[in-house]
Amino acid sequence: xxxxGLNTEKVVKTAALLVEENGYESLxxxxxxxxxxxxxxxxxxxxxxxxxxYVFLANMxxxxxxxMMLDAAEGKKRxxxxxxxxxxxxxxxxQNPEMYQMIMKxxxxxxxxxxxxxxxxxxxxxxxxxxxTADNSKIIFYSRYYHSILHxxxxxxxxxxxxxxxxxxxxxxxxxxxxxxxxxxLWTIS
Amino acid sequence: xxxxGLNTEKVVKTAALLVEENGYESLxxxxxxxxxxxxxxxxxxxxxxxxxxYVFLANMxxxxxxxMMLDAAEGKKRxxxxxxxxxxxxxxxxQNPEMYQMIMKxxxxxxxxxxxxxxxxxxxxxxxxxxxTADNSKIIFYSRYYHSILHxxxxxxxxxxxxxxxxxxxxxxxxxxxxxxxxxxLWTIS
DNA sequence: ATAATATTCCTAATACTATTAGAAATGGAG
DNA sequence: CTCCATTTCTAATAGTATTAGGAATATTAT
Numbered sequence: 001x002x003x004x005g006l007n008t009e010k011v012v013k014t015a016a017l018l019v020e021e022n023g024y025e026s027l028x029x030x031x032x033x034x035x036x037x038x039x040x041x042x043x044x045x046x047x048x049x050x051x052x053x054y055v056f057l058a059n060m061x062x063x064x065x066x067x068m069m070l071d072a073a074e075g076k077k078r079x080x081x082x083x084x085x086x087x088x089x090x091x092x093x094x095q096n097p098e099m100y101q102m103i104m105k106x107x108x109x110x111x112x113x114x115x116x117x118x119x120x121x122x123x124x125x126x127x128x129x130x131x132x133t134a135d136n137s138k139i140i141f142y143s144r145y146y147h148s149i150l151h152x153x154x155x156x157x158x159x160x161x162x163x164x165x166x167x168x169x170x171x172x173x174x175x176x177x178x179x180x181x182x183x184x185x186l187w188t189i190s
Numbered sequence: 191x192x193x194x195g196l197n198t199e200k201v202v203k204t205a206a207l208l209v210e211e212n213g214y215e216s217l218x219x220x221x222x223x224x225x226x227x228x229x230x231x232x233x234x235x236x237x238x239x240x241x242x243x244y245v246f247l248a249n250m251x252x253x254x255x256x257x258m259m260l261d262a263a264e265g266k267k268r269x270x271x272x273x274x275x276x277x278x279x280x281x282x283x284x285q286n287p288e289m290y291q292m293i294m295k296x297x298x299x300x301x302x303x304x305x306x307x308x309x310x311x312x313x314x315x316x317x318x319x320x321x322x323t324a325d326n327s328k329i330i331f332y333s334r335y336y337h338s339i340l341h342x343x344x345x346x347x348x349x350x351x352x353x354x355x356x357x358x359x360x361x362x363x364x365x366x367x368x369x370x371x372x373x374x375x376l377w378t379i380s
Numbered sequence: 381a382t383a384a385t386a387t388t389c390c391t392a393a394t395a396c397t398a399t400t401a402g403a404a405a406t407g408g409a410g
Numbered sequence: 411c412t413c414c415a416t417t418t419c420t421a422a423t424a425g426t427a428t429t430a431g432g433a434a435t436a437t438t439a440t
C-alpha cells in the first residue's frame with residue numbers, strides 16, 4: 001500500500017468526475033475510493049464524511065458556474081451582458097447537469113463557504129444590474145428576478161415540464177429579452 | 191400478523207406524511223413499514239420498490255400543487271388570477287417543502303402519469319394566459335416565463351440565495367406584478 | 381544514519397439500506 | 411369446510427456509510 005498522495009482537493013475533483021459521469025445519485029465512497037486506488041475508510045482522512053463531500057461538490061459547482069458567468073459578462077454592458085450570462089448559465093447546466101443539481105441539493109445555510117460562493121454569483125448579477133439604476137433595493141429586486149428566471153427555466157426544462165414542440169433554447173433567449181425590455185424602461189425613466 | 195388492509199394509496203399517503211415530517215432524505219422502507227405495522231418486505235406487495243414510491247410521491251405532490259393553483263384561480267381573471275396562483279404556489283411550497291422537492295427530484299420522462307399530472311399544472315397557467323392573447327406560441331412562451339419565475343424564486347429562496355434583508359414574500363409579489371405589467375401591454379396591443 | 385513522531389492507509393467490524401425467494405398465515409369464494 | 415388468491419413474514423443477499431485500532435509509510439529531530 002504505497003501512499004497515493006491524496007488530499008481533500010483531489011478527492012473532491014475525482015468525486016466531481018464520477019458525479020458528472022454517472023449521476024450524483026450513484027456516487028458512493030466505494031466507487032470513489034476505487035478510482036483513487038484506495039480503500040473507502042482511507043477517504044475519511046481527507047473528508048469528514050459523504051455529507052461534507054456533498055457540500056464541497058456544491059461549492060465547486062457554484063464556483064465553476066460563477067466563473068463562467070463572470071467570464072461571459074466581461075467587457076459587456078447591460079443587455080449584452082445579461083444575454084451573455086444567460087447563455088453561459090444555460091451552457092453550464094447543459095454541460096454539467098449533475099454538478100448543477102448539487103448546488104440545489106444542499107441548503108446553503110449549512111456552510112459558510114457555500115454562502116460566500118453564492119455571493120459571487122449574486123455579485124455578478126448585481127454589478128450588471130447596477131448599470132441600470134443606483135437604487136439598491138431595485139438592484140436586489142431585479143437580481144432576484146433574473147436569477148429566478150435562469151434557475152427556474154433550466155430546472156423546469158430538465159425536469160421535463162417544457163415538452164411542447166417549441167425549442168427551449170429560443171424560449172430562454174426570448175424570455176431574457178423580455179426581461180431586458182423592462183430594465184430598459186427603468187433605464188430611460190431614471 | 192393480522193392483515194393491515196394495505197393498498198398502494200395508503201402506503202403512498204403514509205410515506206408522504208413521513209417525508210413531510212422528517213425530510214425525504216430520511217425516508218426508508220423500514221420506517222415506512224413500522225408506521226404501517228408491517229415488515230419492510232411486505233411493502234413490495236403494493237409498490238415495486240422505493241424508486242416507484244418516489245414517482246408516486248412526486249405525482250401526489252404535483253396533484254396537490256395543481257389543485258391549490260386551480261382553486262386559487264377559480265373565478266378570477268388575468269392579473270388577479272396570476273397573483274392568486276403565485277400566492278397559492280408559494281404557500282404550497284412553504285407548507286410542503288419536502289413534497290415539493292419530490293417533484294423536481296424525478297425526471298418526468300420516467301413516468302407517463304407524471305407527465306399527465308404536469309400537464310394539469312400547465313393547463314392552469316395556459317387557461318389564465320389565454321385571456322391575454324389568442325396566439326398559442328405566445329401563451330406557451332409566457333406560461334414558461336411565469337412558471338420559471340415561480341419555481342425559480344421559491345427554490346432559490348429555500349436554498350438560501352435570498353439572504354438579504356429584503357423580505358422574500360414581498361419580492362415575489364412585486365416580481366409577479368412586474369410580469370403582469372408586461373402581459374397587460376400584450377393585452378392592450380392586440 | 382538512526383530514532384521518534386506524525387500521517388496515511390488498511391483491516392475488520394457495526395449498523396443501516398433495498399431487495400428477493402419462498403414459506404406461512406389470512407380472508408374470501410364456492 | 412375446503413380451496414385459492416392474497417397478504418405478510420422469515421431469512422438471506424448485496425450494497426451503503428462509518429468507526430476503532432493497527433500497520434505501513436513518510437517526515438522530522440537527534
